[in-house]
Amino acid sequence: MSHSLSPFRLSRPTFVAAAILALFAGGAVLWAQVEGDRGIAPIASSGDIDITGIEVDVRGDNAEDAREKGWREAQRKAWEKLGGPSISDGQLQGLVVAVVIEQENIGPRRYIARLGITFDRARAGALLGASGRGPGSAPMLLVPVTRSAGVYTVYETRNPWQRAWAEYQAGASRINYVRPSGAGGDSLLLSFGQTGRRSRLWWRNILDQFSAADVLVPVAHLEHQWPGGPIEGTFTARYGPDNTYLDQFTLRAENPEQLQPMLAQAVQRFNTIFERALADGKLKPDPTLDLGTVEAEPALQRLIEMGRAALARDRAAAAARDAAAEAAEDSSTPAPAPQPAETAQAASYAVQFATPDAGAFDASLSAVRAAPGVRGAAVTSTAIGGSSVMSVTFAGSQEQLAAALRARGFTVRQSGNSLAISR
Template sequence: MAHPLSPSRLSRPSLVAAAIVALVAGGAALWAQVEGDRGIAPVASSGDIEIGGIEVDVRGDNAEDARENGWREAQRKAWEKLGGPSISDSQLQGLVVAVVIERENIGPRRYIARLGVTFDRGRAGALLGASGRGPGSAPMLLIPVTRSAGAYTVYERRNPWQRAWAEYQAGASRINYVRPSGAGGDSLLISYGQTNRRSRLWWRNILDQFSAADVLVPVAHLEHQWPGGPIEGTFTARYGPDNTYLDGFTLRAESPEQLQPMLAQAVERFNAIFERALAEGKLKPDPTLDLGAVEPDPAVQRLIELGRAALARDRAEAAARDAAAEGGNGADAAASQAVQPAQAQAATYSVQFATPDAGAFDASLSAVRAAPGVRGAAVTSTAIGGSSVMSVTFAGSQDQLAAALRARGFTVRQSGSSLAISR
């Protein structure tokens, strides 16, 4: 007896309805991976010069007078930190755009605080003798990684480390940070696992999404000593597709309330590390990531063309000798046929190739580019775990391209104006 819900007992409308329910459920499962409370938009960066972490401890006739004295002292300390010339307090006041209160304690006649001072770059730059900073870096994708309780987090959920970078005023930095908000598909595209991948093709696809040239990875390892107690922070600066180590340091927050100020201080130190690495020439974009319009060296290209021409001549001469030995008159035809592939016009063909993983992706692309007669190959569609598509420029016909790929060990299927290859 058939089950009441077996396919034999379901009508066609019921099957259609079941298929729709399955599609909706699948869509909901995919949406569940990117929904939720995530995403912190970075603050708009200005070009002003910001100096933070200025400690002041001053007294005055009353609370207001002590605070004013503290702000004036913070401005003088910040100006000295910039290496500015000696000027009066009134002139200095004209250069200040804002005073940022990082922490303050106000007493009846005493003022203790940590302040930040922002100077107008246009006015202050003239006195500093420069714009206030050196040449900037190329666009660098920022991936802030948090390690806490054994779990690594980037944008999977909102976290204090992401917030610290989003709130950082990067306008005065020499580093051109590209800071994703973490909303939408950012959490799927950028994860901790991505920092451990070495495939340049994979990295190039990620960087192209954000118009970046390379990647910076500031890692924050946070250890809570006990609930409500101190938090030990171990910070590591890394960069590039090989996750290269730059520098590291440790900080301590005495309570959870002090965590965000500690992370803000860590961001400042990371920026100093990255700027120092830029000055030392370490933050140059990795040339292996530039997989766009790859132009071969002209000398190398000329050697390749000479080699192909010599090979064509050898084949023509061999064909001519074979024809003469047979006593036939087809030597000229055989020679011209042998030379024809070298003289053929280059054409572009669409090639679909199986990419079950990143290794197969790289191997297939490299093998196609190395096939004789291939002038270039560019990926037009990437689908790791499925089939990707590349556009191949080949000096010859589609049949000749298929033969060249078979010689490289591929199984080739021809369908109209496109090819499908697999191993």
Template sequence: MAHTLSLSRLPRPSLIFAAVLACAAGGAALWAQVEGERGIAPIASTGDIDIGGIEVDVRGDNAEDAREKGWREAQRKAWEKLGGPSISDSQLQGLVVAMVIEDEKIGPRRYIARLGVTFDRGRAGSMLGASGRGPGSAPMLLVPVTRSAGAYTVYEARNPWQRAWAEYQTGSSRINYVRPSGAGGDSLLINFGQTGRRSRLWWRNVLDQFSAADVLVPVAHLEYQWPGGPVEGTFTARYGPDNTYLDSFAMRAESPEELQPMLERAVARFNTIFERALAEGKLKPDPTLDLGSVEAEPALQRLIEIGRTALARERAAAAAREQAATQEAAGETPAAPDQPEQPVQATTYSVQFATPDAGAFDASLAGVRAAPGVRGTAVTSTAIGGSSVMAVTFTGTLDQLAAALRARGFAVRQSGNSLAISR
């Protein structure tokens, strides 16, 4: 595990990522599935420039002198790797805010290490000729999958692959990563099975829980050759609700002690793959993710309502003229025409619906949205295997909504100002 020695400031408190799942029944069983130590909070990201994997091998008068020379050499190599101009060591040290020790061996007069150097973007940006690296991506939900001994793990238990992503400094990346902590209900909402689902409605509701636009899936397949022996890793980058392939590569750790450094290097390589895909235009948010929740803009919705009101008035006037003509033919005094009915205001009602599986979840949402008078729906609670809840905006009364849902084939139960439906 890498250790960071900050030269100017300490990391800010980690952001909290959690998804709250509400379930009407089986609460004790649900708690049993999510309790325990499984969450790893991601570190707070900054806009600093990180350069890692710098190898140094220097000698000095003593261990302390060798280490100091090694750090100065790592700073120069990192600056050259970054493409910076020629500056003095004192100027260079003024740009460095932290040294990251990835691995080091200290002898009486020799220092061998693999280091990372963090430069302050504000101070180094002017010398590099740019303060940024181009436009960033939309918020992308990260789902780090580990395959080991035939089992696939995401957040069900703490694992080295999850830790490597949680400790990755994303501030200098063009990818806007959304990294759940894995605590609480995250392990139920995001798992390996979710990466194989193609339902846009289901994916949209998962992404909404984390305010993300699309999904990235870095897969690490780890094979332990024998206990205490080498670990071979095959890494695959995928993205989107269709689990689309991007790239893959392989790495090898000679011992379990070298596994975490190998995974940290793999994370940096994944970031390069994702940034390249962004530059090629592949990481644009999938437009089909919005198909299940498209609603008209307020201006367009107002025009639709005006059109419906005008049509209702025309029909009422035509019916009044027809009634007047009939009464005149019969010698009766025409009655005063009825006033056209005022349009009914849209009201939001709470509807609970049974969701034994993802298919029932999608079918119920589609059925409610297709009911006459429904202007929009929003899922407020998701519980696959139990009962979920949605807020339904309907032009009419609760009794009229119940009648419309019965016409769509739902069994409807009314309780107070809410409904419960099932098929």
């Protein structure tokens, strides 16, 4: 007895259950690409003046007295760093709106700290002789890239470089930073691979998502000498859809605890580089990113120009051939083409003609209109690089029209009620 093996089939309920399971599995895979604790929201920017990294080491009668003296000394050092005029401690205290503790160690009678001092711009501006920041930049999308252990990271995971930019107080900067949080789909849109793309259409779509005009790419290359040891940082400033180089510098952190302060210092250096580039006219938004100007990418623009040049050469060659053909016709005595009878009634005929380029199109149309007996020719279909069709009004029969076109140098083929001509 033989047994036949029937093909495996799913019942309808089983098939529906499998389809739902596949749908949820696919959704889980997609969600896994964007889930996780990766976003760091940037702090709100103000227009105040921030001076960071002020080192103080003072002694006092007790811990509180030492701390108070340390804060006053930090305020004076920050004011001197701004180049402000000599004023009393009371006046200086009235200009300060915040003291930021970056790091501090408090002893019984000693205070060692690194502080940041924030001055009110409206009140300090008059004394500093500058109440404004000068013209600012267009909105610039920030893409902070970290390279560590051979891996390039932007927003795929939370990292110290992203945190340094998120915590930067950019209100006093002339650069209008657009800082994504890195949450949700930001890590899919803004990756290290995106910085190497040159497609203006792709960049335009991303910039529109963040209401930005151009892009800034600060790259931090961090090298850990050994676990728990010094960290060498090489920082490179780039900008624009072509990833154009601006400047580079290096910093060093003696241990992992000093990494975040080093990165905060690097952010300040980057801001100086970007502001200098803005003053030099380098940070103007790339015109090829502006959809209003409809400017093509450079490579595509070169191809268009090459095509136009080739078309111009073809037209010139076609014009030279036509001139030579007309000269040959004038010097010879061709047999007269049959003339239609004066009383013949005009009729319209469809004539298909080869148009490999625009020059051949114009030459064929002009030659047909100049044929004896032709009262008019109108193009009904245009196909440059193929065959176009014209409607010819002729005082005579189709055979007489064919003879007239042959006299103009065309090869004529008759098919039913239409003619096909070529040279």
